[in-house]
Amino acid sequence: MAGVVLRSSLARAPSKVPSLLSRSYATSTPARAHHRVVVVGGGTAGITAAAQLKRTPQLANSDVAILDPAPPGWTLVGSGLKPLDGMKRPLADVVPTGVKHYPLTVSTFEPENNVVKTSEGVNVSYDYLVVAPGLETNFAGVSGLQEALADPTSLVSSIYSHKTVEQVWRNIQGFKKGKAVFTQPAGVIKCAGAPQKILWMALSQWNRNGVRGDIDATFATGAASMFAVPKYSEALERLRRERNVDGLFQHNLVAVDAKNKVATFKNLADNGKEVQREFDFLHVVPPQKPWDWVAKSPLADAAGWVDVDKATTRHNKYANVFSIGDASSLPNSKTAAAITSQAPVLVENLLAIMEGRKPAAAYDGYASCPLLTGHNELMLCEFKYGGVPKETFAGVFGSQDQPMRIFYHLKKDLFPTVYWNSFLKGTWFGPKGWSKPSSLS
Template sequence: MSSALLVARRRALVGSRSLASSVRWASSDSKDKYKIVVVGAGSGGLTVANQIYNRFKAAGTPLNEGDIAIVDANEYHYYQPGWTLVGAGLKQKIETREPLKSLIPSHLAHIPEYVQSFAPKSSSITTASGRTISYESLVVATGLKTNWDNITGLPKALADPASGVSSIYSYETCDKVWRDIDALRSGKAIFTQPAGVIKCAGAPQKIMWMAWDRYQKTGRGDQISVDFYTGTPSMFSVKKYAEALNELRIQRGVGGFFSHNLVSVDAANHKATFKKGDGSTVDVDYTLLHVSPPMGPLDVIKNSPLADESGWVSVDKGTLRHTNPEFGNVWALGDCSSLPTSKTAAAITAQAPVLTENLFSVVTTGKDRGVTYDGYTSCPLLTGYGQLMLAEFKYGLEPKESFANYLGDQSKPSRIYYHLKKDLFPWAYWNHMIQGRWFGSHGFLRPKFPPTTNTPK
């Protein structure tokens, strides 16, 4: 099937955008100063830029066209949660991307450049071309960096069609995952997860469970062993779900090797080297190797005045405003931020309304309203075809479940939760979330924030 037909089919499945909500392609803007500049046009940037515009409009103090600028040079916008579905053979990867300029409405200016440096003391940024752009308020939503090169031999292995090595963590490699999984007839399938911060910490085992189920359903389960090697000490960070997943692992005969961090890949000999918690290393033979690479902050953030000691944009974990009072007109959300919660698209749905409300309050009253984010995030954990464990939690790694009272215990795999991940969430994302009209567990209803006492910041 051609790429054009695949895109047409996806749009037909998720519903065409109505004339009222359709976006017109934005043109590049050449102004040097904006009321609000949003750096990054991923899930966080597009969502919050549209929510900010909509918030001012709803309050009767609308911003003019072009008052908000989005700075991002990427040609495409990607629905990254869809790459797991691609790796599992449920979607084609062309369904997970759209031209970025087609998603930016005409009332938002688009500056198709990358940021080279931040100068928060002068409320300005400099782009890669040397252009200086000033702002009254800045929202940073740049995402993070995937460090493929931190694993010796990995880039070369990913580029080799016969290596048996793949990853769902990029558009370029996610379809290789399905080819490798589907082609394997016998041997040893290893799935890895690095220590430290990564995008959607449940994704490394989602694809493992899908592969395991594929092998059972096609009669290959007895010929293929499946093992999980993770740099973390348990299956998941939240105790409730970690226990359920570990029980599932034992029931299914999946090997669990904890505090094992992948450090190198020898594709020619099909060997993976792991560094253990005690500092020693171990070589493991594989037939199929799925790699979740280490990740970290982007250099442009890490080397800027906005960064904390770890390289993330330092923001208050409740208000999402920068922790340095001198940079009180700077905000951040999503993967680039220092927020101590899992980095997922679901987290954006809870962060964006809080950031929007506080920024709106500062701009219109000079005071931070003090609305707070509780750390909500969600990880829809695929455990097989037709089944999913819906992990939802907040700061303190405490469960915060939306559907348990209606649909049952969310730590138990369910077909209903599976279709949320496979069908509802992609539809909501493309048609509503990145237009600023989807609020996660609140659906289409913007959260109502209780009255608070304004405290000058």
């Protein structure tokens, strides 16, 4: 599911908000507002949590609000499988019915006072808070990258920007000969499999075009292996070798010189020694990090994530605060599929707190990465905490470390429909499909 996400025209642009807000909104919104539940974040995690909360009998008639900073990113578009117009919708179209939407930018949290402050001067107080704003994509974290992306002739692109996601596939289709480099940064990113999806789809397209033999491909990653889960990492390493892709491991991209076609990496295994690679085609996944207003808040742990219990999703200090999705400290892969298992746990435990019960629902770390490995094939990586595989279809199709066509069509044809029509409406529960896990019924 990762790569199919929401967009908001007001995302992280506080200076533009006043001019974009309608006059009626600006005059009708008080300087202070209060809601039973406030959800920070209008991406997949925030919308899903709000939708599931509103579907519970306990909160069906209660006031729930969303404050939205919604970040973007698309892999189906960048790999040529879906048009951009079909993979984005205005945030207002998917906010659950009955949920108040504030198109405002959070500036700080005051959990001691149960208040969220915004850059627009509106303070929103709450009885319960759900923090799910996603990650910040830090294009400025790579020297020269922003300038390279702004030049369509540079053959530098990224699926992590709505401005260049369509350019990715145009570059792939037009590339005939030379050195192609695909990067993945060190640290946490949205959808850890996305950098490889573009690599494998590009190779597949170049095979179709009959030019693969004239292209030298390199996968340069800040990680120590192809994937964090050993079972799938071994399978992907075999693919890398079979498909003649050079691997640069623990090499973190730090600079792009589009004019001279040079990418500079730091070798993390050699005290950060700089390594330069020439390129003719470059796909970049920029570094990502928690938003500063999360990382510097009382809600954050030392690393900048919202500090929650990894099983209950409840904050370790503030009993009325919960967090799921990319901004949380939950130690698993940052994927939309993970949210399908996180959200029901959050909802059950939040309701338990409301009713004076002890939170009993537990999240086991389930995440999924539908990893495209070429046209008509996909490796469906499913796992839980500890890198332990948790495969939904192994009993039917066998071990899921083998790319399969059936999984490709699930990703391309079924998952987008499920996302818009069920996932965001609070009626999809990941491996359980439309059946709510029995332990949470």
